[in-house]
Amino acid sequence: MVKTVIFDMDGVIVDTEPVHHYAYHEHFKELKINVTDAIYETFTGNSTRNVFQKLKDLFDLKEDVEDLILRKRHIFNDAFDTKPDLFLIDGVEDLIKDLHSNEIQLIVASSASKGTINRVFTRFNLHQYFTHIVSGEDFPKSKPHPAIFEHAASLSVNPKENCIIIEDSTNGVVAAKGAGIYCLGYKSLHTKGQDLTLADSIINDFKEVNAEKIRVLL
Template sequence: MIQTVIFDMDGVIVDTEPVHHYAYHEHFKQLNIEISPEMYSSFTGNSTKNIFQRLKDEFNLAEDVETLVNTKRNLFNDAFDSKEDLYLLDGVEDLIKDLHQNGMQLVLASSSAKVTINRIFNRFKLHQYFTHIVSGEDFPKSKPHPAIFQHAAMISNTSVENCIVIEDSTNGVLAAKAAGIYCIGYDSFHSKMQDYSKADEVITNFNELNYIRIRQINPS
């Protein structure tokens, strides 16, 4: 019986990708490096720290990873604060409220930094619905490594057999499955170049999910 729903954030709860895209590419210009669309899409689900570690190795960047991360984060924060047309994705707030009102435990497991998660949760008043928030910055390896989801299940005091994950990225789906957790892939028009073939099921709209539907999922 499903007791805990673990949500990814970017691309599942809110579409911050345009803001991230702007911040990353402004930073790439500053660093004078060119990133192909294929390489950029492979970053989805990775922590900023691990992305810049990869770029530092690939392009032999002089700056240390922490400096690179902070520069990009500042660009993101400036763009985020000035962006008025930022909304929760269609249907996700209704789903969150439905699950919460019916006693389902909700946990966030996002590759984003805590400061970014809190910025979004404060803006949309989401803290009240989630018992735990897990940030990818606390783990040495990003999705598709399963550590973030294993930890989310552990702190929720729920066995992986009684959890589900909602993810929009290839790396997130692979991480959920590596953790032994039933995974719903969210394939929206915001998703780009992502593979959901390993997901247990795929939805294209949150109106396909509700408390009763999720409660009936049998991961075995």
């Protein structure tokens, strides 16, 4: 029986990808590097630090990784604070409230920085539902490495065997399965170029599930 649900954030709770896309590509212009769509798609599920470590090697960038991170986050934060059309993924707020009211523990484990997670959670008043926030910036390796989900599961008040993960990216699903945790794949209009075939089950809309249905997935 499922007693803890571990949520990814980007693409699962909120679609901040357009803001990230804007911030990254504005930064790429400043750096005068040509990051193709194919290269950019491989970054899904990676922390900002890991993205710039890869870009530094790929384009032989002279800038320090920490400086690159700070500049991108500055562009992102400016865009995030001024963008009016930022909404939670359709149906996810009702699911979060339903799970919480049925005493299922909720944890978020996202590759995003703590600052970005807190911005999203504050904007949409989500802190009250989640017991823990786990950020990818605290781990040297990003998804598909399972470390972030292994840590999230260790924070659960229940055994790992009673946890599931909701993910929308190839890297996230691989990380979930690498951690040995049941993965519910979320495939939506926002999910582009992502392979969810390793997920234990897949939904296309959060209206397909509720606390009752999720509780019996295991």
